[in-house]
Amino acid sequence: MTKDSEKLLIDAEGYKYIFKGNDLHTKDGLLTKEAIAAAKPGDVIATNKNVSFHVLEPSFLDKYWKIKRNAQIIPLKDLGFIAAEVGLCSDWIIAEAGSGSGGACCFFAHLCSAGKMYTFDIREDYLKIVSENVAFLDLKNVELKKHNIYEGIPLAPESVNMVLLDLPEPWLGVDPAFAALKHGGYLVSYSPSVPQVMDFVNKIRETPGFLYLKTCEIAEKEWDVLGRKVRPRSQSIGHSGFLTFVRKL
Structure with missing residues (x-):
């Protein structure tokens, strides 16, 4: 992955996940790599259990x-x-x-x-x-x-x-x-x-x-x-x- 394609996913409780090009299996369900890749910073996407995640550009400290x-x-x-x-x-x-x-x-x-x-x-x-x-x-x-x-x-x-x-x-x-x-x-x-x-x-x-x-x-x-x-x-x-x-x- 390139630096520009890195994404941070945050749920309502503050749990953070770094997108590394693969599907994300979270405690609240699956986020597909296609959905994450298509999302832009500021977007909100949902898991297969309909739990929302905010998409952001990761900072140094996030990583x-x-x-x-x-x-x-x-x-x-x-x-x-x-x-x-x-x-x-x-x-x-x-x-x-x-x-x-x-x-x-x-x-x-x-x-x-x-x-x-x-x-x-x-x-x-x-x-x-x-x-x-x-x-x-x-x-x-x-x-x-x-x-x-x-x-x-x-x-x-x-x-x-x-x-x-x-x-x-x-x-x-x-x-x-x-x-x-x-x-x-x-x-x-x-x-x-x-x-x-x-x-x-x-x-x-x-x-x-x-x-x-x-x-x-x-x-x-x-x-x-x-x-x-x-x-x-x-x-x-x-x-x-x-x-x-x-x-x-």
């Missing part, structure tokens, strides 16, 4: 939610905060260590469409999933490599705007990140546990030329609104990980 996962990805609440905190620009060069399923890689590659996204991991099975997700999202500025960045980041010295570490031992990535970062560039570490944060920040403070900025966590709480009845949802995204921000002087 992003459909990527394959074999490892937990950094939540969007954290990725968005990282982008805002570092003032991410479209022409940046970013290096990520710890590819996982490629959630962060794909998100930042989309934002840095005029730049370059490098992602490194030691597991080929992870890199295979990332490669499939990159192709699914039609990202052209991503380079994947099987490599242990504890041994160094294989990029030109002082060429990178941001290094993202999503590693079990992020303190071992401090020196390689320092060598790769431009002056003024950012090092961001994502860690789920306090001991990881402590060891990482201690290493930063022992490294001349790095300025520790802050460590924080982002909580997201959704609210239900029904007429005049408003209350927080019982299930919200609380702690996912700690974000530590560092800048190279």
Whole structure:
């Protein structure tokens, strides 16, 4: 399928389906590929059970939610905060260590469409999933490599705007990140546990030329609104990980 022929189908409850050229078997019946292909954004089509679906052009995030996962990805609440905190620009060069399923890689590659996204991991099975997700999202500025960045980041010295570490031992990535970062560039570490944060920040403070900025966590709480009845949802995204921000002087 071409990008122009992609379509998003949404029902009244907000369930989303991406049309990939085949019949869609939904929880509310069948949508034929012929009916979907003939529909234009803004049209409404019905399943064989007469349940209506709105047809839209899928956004990047509509497709992003459909990527394959074999490892937990950094939540969007954290990725968005990282982008805002570092003032991410479209022409940046970013290096990520710890590819996982490629959630962060794909998100930042989309934002840095005029730049370059490098992602490194030691597991080929992870890199295979990332490669499939990159192709699914039609990202052209991503380079994947099987490599242990504890041994160094294989990029030109002082060429990178941001290094993202999503590693079990992020303190071992401090020196390689320092060598790769431009002056003024950012090092961001994502860690789920306090001991990881402590060891990482201690290493930063022992490294001349790095300025520790802050460590924080982002909580997201959704609210239900029904007429005049408003209350927080019982299930919200609380702690996912700690974000530590560092800048190279």
